[in-house]
Amino acid sequence: MRIDNRDHELGMDRAISRRDFLNGAALIIGGTVVGPPLLGATPNADDAPEKTPGYYPPALTGMRGNHDGSFTFAHGLRDGKKWDATGAPENTGETYNLVVVGGGISGLAAAHFFRKRAGAAARILILDNHDDFGGHAKRNEFRSGKRTLIGYGGSYSIETPEPYSEVARDLIRELGIEVSNFPKYLDRRLYSSSGRVPKIFFDKETFGVERLVDDPYPFPGGETYDLAVPGPKAWEHFLAEAPIAERARKDFYDLCQGRKDYLPGLSREEREQRLAHISYARFLTEITGMHSDVTRLYQRISQPLFGVGIEAIAALDASEQGYPGFDGMGFEATGLADERKYFFHFPDGNASIARLLVRGLIPSTIPGHSATDIVTAKADYSRLDEESSPVRIRLNSTAVRVKHVGEVASAKEVEVTYARGDKVYVSRSKNVILACWNAVIPYICEELPEKQKNDLCLAQKVPLLYTNVLLRNWTSLQKLQANAIYAPGGYHTNVDMDLPVSIGEYKCTREPDEPVVLHMSKGACHAGLSPREQYTMGRIELFTTDFETIERKVRDQLAGILGPGGLDPARDILAITVNRWPHGYAYEYSTLWDSAILESGERPCDRARKPFGRISIANSDAGAHAFTNAAIDQAYRAVREVTKR
Ligand SMILES: Cc1cc2nc3c(=O)[nH]c(=O)nc-3n(C[C@H](O)[C@H](O)[C@H](O)COP(=O)(O)OP(=O)(O)OC[C@H]3O[C@@H](n4cnc5c(N)ncnc54)[C@H](O)[C@@H]3O)c2cc1C
Numbered sequence: 001m002r003i004d005n006r007d008h009e010l011g012m013d014r015a016i017s018r019r020d021f022l023n024g025a026a027l028i029i030g031g032t033v034v035g036p037p038l039l040g041a042t043p044n045a046d047d048a049p050e051k052t053p054g055y056y057p058p059a060l061t062g063m064r065g066n067h068d069g070s071f072t073f074a075h076g077l078r079d080g081k082k083w084d085a086t087g088a089p090e091n092t093g094e095t096y097n098l099v100v101v102g103g104g105i106s107g108l109a110a111a112h113f114f115r116k117r118a119g120a121a122a123r124i125l126i127l128d129n130h131d132d133f134g135g136h137a138k139r140n141e142f143r144s145g146k147r148t149l150i151g152y153g154g155s156y157s158i159e160t161p162e163p164y165s166e167v168a169r170d171l172i173r174e175l176g177i178e179v180s181n182f183p184k185y186l187d188r189r190l191y192s193s194s195g196r197v198p199k200i201f202f203d204k205e206t207f208g209v210e211r212l213v214d215d216p217y218p219f220p221g222g223e224t225y226d227l228a229v230p231g232p233k234a235w236e237h238f239l240a241e242a243p244i245a246e247r248a249r250k251d252f253y254d255l256c257q258g259r260k261d262y263l264p265g266l267s268r269e270e271r272e273q274r275l276a277h278i279s280y281a282r283f284l285t286e287i288t289g290m291h292s293d294v295t296r297l298y299q300r301i302s303q304p305l306f307g308v309g310i311e312a313i314a315a316l317d318a319s320e321q322g323y324p325g326f327d328g329m330g331f332e333a334t335g336l337a338d339e340r341k342y343f344f345h346f347p348d349g350n351a352s353i354a355r356l357l358v359r360g361l362i363p364s365t366i367p368g369h370s371a372t373d374i375v376t377a378k379a380d381y382s383r384l385d386e387e388s389s390p391v392r393i394r395l396n397s398t399a400v401r402v403k404h405v406g407e408v409a410s411a412k413e414v415e416v417t418y419a420r421g422d423k424v425y426v427s428r429s430k431n432v433i434l435a436c437w438n439a440v441i442p443y444i445c446e447e448l449p450e451k452q453k454n455d456l457c458l459a460q461k462v463p464l465l466y467t468n469v470l471l472r473n474w475t476s477l478q479k480l481q482a483n484a485i486y487a488p489g490g491y492h493t494n495v496d497m498d499l500p501v502s503i504g505e506y507k508c509t510r511e512p513d514e515p516v517v518l519h520m521s522k523g524a525c526h527a528g529l530s531p532r533e534q535y536t537m538g539r540i541e542l543f544t545t546d547f548e549t550i551e552r553k554v555r556d557q558l559a560g561i562l563g564p565g566g567l568d569p570a571r572d573i574l575a576i577t578v579n580r581w582p583h584g585y586a587y588e589y590s591t592l593w594d595s596a597i598l599e600s601g602e603r604p605c606d607r608a609r610k611p612f613g614r615i616s617i618a619n620s621d622a623g624a625h626a627f628t629n630a631a632i633d634q635a636y637r638a639v640r641e642v643t644k645r
Contacts, residue, residue: 010555011570012548049131050381050395057132057381058139058348063547064153065138065466065579070130073398073419077443083400089417089424096123098642099416099429101399101444103128104135105155105350106618106631107435108357109171111391113639114433115361124361124391125427127418129398133384134354136584137628140577142470144515150375150506151468151498151517152349153579159343160627161320167636168629172344175356176371182344190500190510196483197231201561202243206296206489210560212480213241217256217324219484228484248293252324255288259328262287268330275316276591280323283315288325298323300493301486303523307462307538307585312531314592345499347375347506350628355379361391372504396420402432402445408613431614431642435635437461437583438608438621448612455608459621462585463538465522467492467554470515470575476565478512485561491553492520495561515574520554524582531593539582550578585626586619609634616641 003013049055073083098114100107103126111124132138138153158164158172158179172179191197198218202211214237219228231237235257239249254260262283263271275283284290284298299309305321306313319326346352352374359366359374365384368377384393397420404411405428417426434441438459442448448456477483477497485495496519500508509516524538554576555569563569589598597603609622616638623630 007552009570010552010559011568011573012552012555014570014573016573016575048385050384055381056378057130058141058351058379059143060131061142061575061577063578063580064140065581066583067131067580069396070398073400074129074440074443077400077440083417083419083424089426092425092427094125094427095413096125096427096429098122098124098431098433099414099427100124100126100433100435100618101402101416102126102135102435102437102619103130103133103393103395104435104619104631105137105354105357105628106620106635107135107433108133108354108361109632109635110433110435110618110639111361112171112357113636114642115391117639117643121390125416125429126391126393127397127399127416128393128395131396133358133393133395134351136581137350137354138579139348139351139355140468140517140579142468142515142517142575142577144470144472144574147515148376149470149509149515149517150347151519151577152347152351153466153468153577154581155350155628157343157345157349158353158628160629162625162627162629164342164629165633168632171632172353175353175360177344177353177356178371179342179344185501185503186345187500187502187508187510190508191483191497192229194478195231195481196477196497197234197481198228198484198486199480199482200238200242200297201485201487201490201495203487203489203560207243209243211241211243212482212485212561212564213238215484215486216253218486231481242297244293244297245291248291248297251288251290252294252297255284255290255294256324260288261328261330262325263329271329271331272316275319276314277595278315279311279592280313280315280318281309281311283318283325284310287315297488299527300488300523303493303525304464304521306531307464307523308525308531308534309523309527311527312525312534312592314590316591345501346503347498347501347508353628358384358393362386362389362393364389370504375503375506394418394420397425399434399436399444400424402434402615403447404613404615408447411613414614431616431645433616433618433635433638433642435618435638437619438605438617441617445612445615452608452610452612455604458587458604459608459624460532460535460587461539461581461583461621462535462587462626463524463542464581464584465492465524465542465550466579466581467520467522467550468577468579469518469520469554469558469573471518471567472515472572472574473513474509474516474518475512476562476567476572477516478565480562480565482565487557487561490557490561492522492557494521495519495558496521518558520557531590532587535587542580542582547578551576586621586624586630588624588626609638611638611641614642614645 136154140151140153142149198215200215214234216234216238319331397418399418401417405413414432438456442453525534526537605624609617618635618638620630622634
C-alpha cells in the first residue's frame with residue numbers, strides 16, 4: 001500500500017483489525033484456497049478448516065459478506081470452467097434424506113420444516129459456499145478490551161411491507177422470539193434524552209459546503225419505535241442552514257408539511273395507477289413542481305431499501321414507504337402502521353434467527369435454550385459437520401452439479417457434487433432443495449428445462465454494501481448531537497448508530513466514552529439506467545473494489561462528518577468490517593419496469609420455482625421478495641413438495 005500524507009492523517013497505516021485473521025495467523029482467502037488447513041482435506045477430516053481451533057467467522061474483519069473464496073467455483077461455472085478438470089469427484093459414500101444447497105435462512109428453515117415432517121432421525125446435509133452459515137443474515141463481532149460488540153453484517157430486522165404469513169409467524173414463535181416483547185429490550189429514550197437526533201450531512205463536492213443539519217423528515221418509513229423522530233427545532237434548523245436553494249428549502253417544507261393533494265380530481269384508483277407508472281423523481285419535479293435541489297437532496301434516499309435512486313422507483317412504492325408528498329392524497333392509511341409493529345431487531349440482526357435455527361438442528365453447536373441467550377452464545381463451528389449427527393452443515397462447499405441418478409421421472413436419488421478446497425466430492429440424497437440463488441441454479445442443474453432456466457436467470461440480485469466500523473468511543477456523535485446521518489453525496493449514504501437494544505447478557509453502549517459499532521450502508525447504483533442494468537454495474541463495481549479503497553472512503557467520510565465533533569480517524573477507528581453483497585436482495589418486480597409481467601398474472605419467479613423430479617426450489621428469490629418471511633415461506637412450500645413425493 002502506498003501511503004501519502006492524507007493517508008497518514010486518515011490512519012491508513014494504522015494497525016487496526018482490518019484484515020482477515022484466524023487464530024492469530026493471516027488466513028489466505030482467495031482463489032480456490034479457503035484456508036491452508038483445507039488443502040487435501042476430506043469433508044470429515046479433523047483438519048478441515050471448521051475444525052481448526054479458533055475457527056470463528058463472525059469475528060473476522062476486513063472484506064466479509066460475499067467474501068473472497070466463496071464465489072470462485074460459482075463464477076467458474078458461469079465462465080464455462082470445468083469443475084471436473086482435476087479428475088472424477090471423490091465419492092463420500094454418504095446418503096441423505098435431504099440435501100439443501102444454501103445455508104441462508106431459507107435453507108436452514110427448509111431443514112427445520114423437513115425434520116418436523118420426516119422425524120428427528122432424518123439425515124440432512126446443508127451445503128453453503130461461505131465460511132459461515134446464515135447467508136445474508138450475517139453476524140459481525142468486534143473486541144474492544146474485554147468487551148464484545150455485535151453488529152449486523154446483513155439482514156437487520158424482522159420487518160416487512162407484507163404481513164408475515166402464519167407459517168413464518170409460527171416459526172418465529174417456535175424459535176422463542178416474542179416479537180411483541182421487543183419494546184422491553186429497547187431503550188427508546190436513550191437517544192432523545194441525550195439530545196441526539198437524525199441529521200443530514202451536506203458534503204462539499206456535491207453541495208459546495210460541508211454542513212451537518214438537522215433532518216426534519218428522517219428515515220422515511222423507518223419511524224419504528226419513535227427513534228427516528230426529528231429534533232425539536234429540526235425544521236427551523238433545516239430552513240436556516242441547509243445549503244440548497246432557498247426555494248428548495250421552502251418547497252421541501254411544503255412537500256413534507258403541506259398535506260397538499262397533488263392529483264386533485266382523480267379517484268383513488270386513478271391516483272394509484274398514475275403513481276405506479278411514474279418515478280418518484282418525476283413525481284417530485286413534474287407533479288409537485290419541486291425545485292431541482294429537492295430531487296438532488298432526495299436522489300439517494302431510496303438506496304438502502306431499493307438499491308437504486310429515486311429516478312428508478314415508482315412513486316407508489318415511495319408513498320408506501322412514507323416518503324414525503326402523499327399525506328394529502330389519501331395514501332397515509334394503508335394498514336402498514338400495524339404491520340410495522342411486527343418488528344424485532346437483534347444486535348446481529350436476523351443472524352440470531354439463523355443461529356436459533358442451527359441450534360435447533362444441531363444442539364451441540366450453540367449452547368443455551370432461549371432467544372435471549374442466543375445473542376451472546378458462542379457457536380462451536382467444529383460441531384457443524386459431525387458423522388454422529390443426523391443434521392450436518394458443511395461450509396466452504398459450493399454445489400457444482402445436482403443431477404438425478406437415472407431418468408428424472410423414475411429416479412430414486414439425486415447426486416449432489418460440490419467443490420470444497422481443492423477437491424470435488426459427491427454425495428447422494430433422496431431429495432434436494434435448492435435454497436441458493438435462482439440465478440445459480442441453471443449452472444448447477446443442467447437437466448432443467450431451458451424455459452425454466454431462463455426464468456431462473458431473471459432473478460437478478462440487488463448489490464449493497466454494509467460496512468461496520470468499530471470506534472474507540474462516540475463522543476464525536478454526542479458532541480454533534482447525531483444518532484443517524486443521511487449523506488446524500490457520500491460514498492456511504494447512511495451512517496448510523498444501532499438501535500439501543502440490550503437482550504440477555506448483551507448490553508448496548510450507553511455512555512459516549514464507550515466503544516461503538518457504527519453502521520454505514522451504500523447501494524451500488526448507477527442512475528440513468530434501468531434497475532437491472534444498475535444492478536449488473538453495481539455488482540461489478542462491488543466485486544472489483546478492494547478493501548483498501550473502501551477503507552480509505554470510510555476514513556475520509558467519517559473524518560468529514562465526525563471530524564468537527566473531534567473524531568480522529570487515525571486514532572479512533574479500531575476495526576472495519578466491510579460486508580460486500582454483490583448478490584444482495586432478491587429482485588422485486590416493479591410497476592415502473594415490469595408492468596407487463598405484473599399485468600400478465602404470472603411472474604417469472606412463479607414458473608422458475610416449479611419442482612423438477614426430486615428437486616425443489618426455495619430461497620427468497622423464489623418469491624421475488626427480499627425479506628425473511630419470503631425465505632421462510634418458500635422453504636415451507638419446497639418442503640411440502642418434497643414430502644408429498
Ligand atoms: C444487506 C442486506 C440486508 C437485508 N436486510 C433485511 C432485513 O432487515 N429484513 C429482512 O427480512 N430481509 C432483509 N434482507 C433480505 C434477505 O435476503 C432475506 O431476508 C433472507 O435472509 C434471504 O435468505 P435466503 O436463504 O433466501 O438467501 P441467502 O441468505 O442469500 O442464502 C442463500 C445461500 O445460498 C448460498 N449459495 C448460493 N449458491 C450456492 C451453491 N452453488 N452452493 C452452496 N451454496 C450456495 C449463498 O451463498 C447463500 O449463503 C437483507 C438482505 C441484504 C443483502
